[in-house]
Amino acid sequence: MDAKRYNNIKLAVGIGEGIASFILILLFVWLGYSLKLENYLSNFFKNSYLLFLSFVIAVGFMGSVLSFPINYYTGYYLEHKYNLSNQTFWKWILEGLKDC
Numbered sequence: 001m002d003a004k005r006y007n008n009i010k011l012a013v014g015i016g017e018g019i020a021s022f023i024l025i026l027l028f029v030w031l032g033y034s035l036k037l038e039n040y041l042s043n044f045f046k047n048s049y050l051l052f053l054s055f056v057i058a059v060g061f062m063g064s065v066l067s068f069p070i071n072y073y074t075g076y077y078l079e080h081k082y083n084l085s086n087q088t089f090w091k092w093i094l095e096g097l098k099d100c
Helices: 002-030 034-042 049-080 089-099
Strands: none
Touching: 002 034, 002 049, 034 049, 049 089
8 A cells, every 4th residue: 555655655745746847838828938048058158058968958958956855855855755766865865975
């Protein structure tokens, strides 16, 4: 029964995260923040390839920061709650950094 509950929680959180990410990306574009970020970064990068790369890195970093609480809940908290991991918090962080 615990395995089913664990999987249902992970599924629900994953679906919620996908919907929230989609909405945040839409708002990021519709509210003009993507253009503001592009204009800001164009002060530092005149080469369009470097500008694009810096834009992708900045958006990826912001996405990582925003999704950290959900990743913590599903990847660390739930794993420990259902005794599926004995990894320390800092080792979990380091593992996450390696995946980048």
